[in-house]
Amino acid sequence: MIYYDRVSKIYADNSTALEDVSFSIEPGEFVSIVGHSGAGKTTLVKMLLAEEKPSSGSVFFESINVHELPLSKMNALRRKIGTVFQDFRLLPNKTAYENVAFAMEAAGRGEEEIRSDVPHVLELVDLSDKLNNFPGELSGGEQQRVAIARAIVNQPDVIVADEPTGNLDPVNTFEIVQILKKINDLGTTIILTTHNKGVIDGLKKRVITMDRGKLVRDDKEGKYIL
Amino acid sequence: MNLLTVKRIFRAGLLDFWRNGFVSVASILMLVFTLFIIGVAMFASVIVNTTVTQLQDKANMSVTMQTTASEESVLNLKASIEALPEVQSVTYQNREDVLVAFKDRFADDQLTIQSLGEVGNPFGAKLTITAKDISAYDSIAGFLKTQVDSGAAASVVDKINFYDQKYHDALVNLQNVTASAQKIGLVALIVFILTTIAIALNTLRLAIYSSREEIQVQRLVGASAFFIRAPFIIEGVLYGLVAGVITLLLFYPLTWWVGNATAQFFGGVNVFSYYLSHFPFFFLVIVGTGVLLGGVASFLAVRRYLKI
Numbered sequence: 001m002i003y004y005d006r007v008s009k010i011y012a013d014n015s016t017a018l019e020d021v022s023f024s025i026e027p028g029e030f031v032s033i034v035g036h037s038g039a040g041k042t043t044l045v046k047m048l049l050a051e052e053k054p055s056s057g058s059v060f061f062e063s064i065n066v067h068e069l070p071l072s073k074m075n076a077l078r079r080k081i082g083t084v085f086q087d088f089r090l091l092p093n094k095t096a097y098e099n100v101a102f103a104m105e106a107a108g109r110g111e112e113e114i115r116s117d118v119p120h121v122l123e124l125v126d127l128s129d130k131l132n133n134f135p136g137e138l139s140g141g142e143q144q145r146v147a148i149a150r151a152i153v154n155q156p157d158v159i160v161a162d163e164p165t166g167n168l169d170p171v172n173t174f175e176i177v178q179i180l181k182k183i184n185d186l187g188t189t190i191i192l193t194t195h196n197k198g199v200i201d202g203l204k205k206r207v208i209t210m211d212r213g214k215l216v217r218d219d220k221e222g223k224y225i226l
Numbered sequence: 227m228n229l230l231t232v233k234r235i236f237r238a239g240l241l242d243f244w245r246n247g248f249v250s251v252a253s254i255l256m257l258v259f260t261l262f263i264i265g266v267a268m269f270a271s272v273i274v275n276t277t278v279t280q281l282q283d284k285a286n287m288s289v290t291m292q293t294t295a296s297e298e299s300v301l302n303l304k305a306s307i308e309a310l311p312e313v314q315s316v317t318y319q320n321r322e323d324v325l326v327a328f329k330d331r332f333a334d335d336q337l338t339i340q341s342l343g344e345v346g347n348p349f350g351a352k353l354t355i356t357a358k359d360i361s362a363y364d365s366i367a368g369f370l371k372t373q374v375d376s377g378a379a380a381s382v383v384d385k386i387n388f389y390d391q392k393y394h395d396a397l398v399n400l401q402n403v404t405a406s407a408q409k410i411g412l413v414a415l416i417v418f419i420l421t422t423i424a425i426a427l428n429t430l431r432l433a434i435y436s437s438r439e440e441i442q443v444q445r446l447v448g449a450s451a452f453f454i455r456a457p458f459i460i461e462g463v464l465y466g467l468v469a470g471v472i473t474l475l476l477f478y479p480l481t482w483w484v485g486n487a488t489a490q491f492f493g494g495v496n497v498f499s500y501y502l503s504h505f506p507f508f509f510l511v512i513v514g515t516g517v518l519l520g521g522v523a524s525f526l527a528v529r530r531y532l533k534i
Binding site: 049071074075083102 | 230231234241242245246439440443444445446447448449450451453532533
């Protein structure tokens with residue numbers, strides 16, 4: 001489903017973010033990418049979203065080289081990938097409801113569908129009572145749950161969660177991970193980057209370990225080992 | 227693009243306009259400033275042009291005929307002057323008309339009127355010539371002199387005189403000054419307008435710069451470039467529309483306030499009456515410029531953040 005083929009990323013200042021990284025992800029997998037800060041975890045997921053281009057190598061999503069897609073076709077690809085970020089990246093001038101609805105509007109969904117799906121998805125992340133709150137009126141955990149609702153509302157094939165618990169307390173971290181597990185149980189592929197040992201050890205899922213831009217371990221039921 | 231997308235784009239544009247309160251107010255104020263400068267430039271150009279035209283209209287030259295000249299020969303001369311391309315109009319006053327005008331002018335001066343009764347009518351007929359352009363008087367005078375010198379009008383023309391030589395000289399000077407002033411003013415005005423437009427564009431660019439992360443997020447959740455850009459353009463157009471209306475409203479009391487003063491000082495142009503009578507034109511230019519500036523600035527500013 002997703003294939004990184006000898007991907008390297010070297011920035012203009014000659015710093016190496018990724019070095020000859022290759023791995024693949026099958027549909028329905030829950031893959032955690034772990035490593036210290038600067039190990040290249042975020043660069044890897046940015047490559048899949050075509051936010052960054054590799055210096056060499058290729059990234060394939062369903063046999064499409066994502067960096068060969070023209071900008072005009074990128075939006076169709078991105079709708080197949082739900083994204084959750086450490087800093088939530090919600091639209092500040094839209095309510096929780098509107099943030100989730102925006103992803104559906106962007107995908108061209110009808111009003112009826114939006115009116116029925118958005119409250120349902122927000123209920124799944126336990127935010128039924130915060131539909132009309134703006135991001136500034138929500139806690140970090142609540143904002144991240146809105147971001148997850150936005151990521152799943154279009155029923156994407158993959159959810160990419162880049163350090164989704166980085167700004168959260170342990171209780172919210174646990175809740176977010178449980179939500180991601182539930183989504184994975186329903187068949188959606190999850191790619192989670194984190195440096196939270198507790199999260200990884202509790203998951204008992206595949207773990208890819210990165211260190212200074214290199215893939216150093218790939219364990220089927222791995223633990224956080226660094 | 228279907229109707230639903232259009233509806234969503236307009237709704238998003240309107241909501242962003244309303245919810246980005248501070249940014250909207252700042253952008254509108256900047257646009258009001260720009261549009262106000264453009265409006266002032268429009269009024270200034272009207273005042274200068276009307277004043278020069280009115281002063282030019284007041285200038286004329288008169289040709290006094292000999293008392294013995296026949297009416298037919300004077301009318302022939304009139305026809306030949308009218309045939310000149312630089313002449314706008316020629317008015318003929320026969321000897322009686324000139325006498326009546328003189329009497330009217332000196333009605334209070336009994337001594338003059340009495341002595342006039344003793345000498346009869348000492349005045350010759352008079353042609354008053356108005357040229358199309360103030361610089362043409364010299365060539366018209368030249369034409370008349372040639373007519374006199376060649377003998378064609380020697381027995382007809384008594385005296386060629388500018389209505390008031392000093393007035394004429396002053397007008398020629400004024401014309402030179404206004405021509406230079408118009409040129410310098412035009413350049414200064416264009417520079418000023420371009421500067422304010424650049425400032426307005428930059429303000430809108432900064433307003434959109436504050437939304438750059440939002441644009442990137444929209445891109446990452448799969449929104450097309452058009453779906454992201456269009457609400458910003460709507461927002462920019464709304465800034466221009468509101469700024470245009472505010473500017474037009476501002477000009478109402480302002481032109482009323484200075485209307486009489488401009489009429490007295492600049493010889494006839496009441497900017498208030500002019501504003502009211504040309505309101506559709508002002509509306510089109512001011513609101514049109516605002517809408518265009520807002521829309522184009524937003525279009526350009528968003529473009530750079532869509533490249534992911």
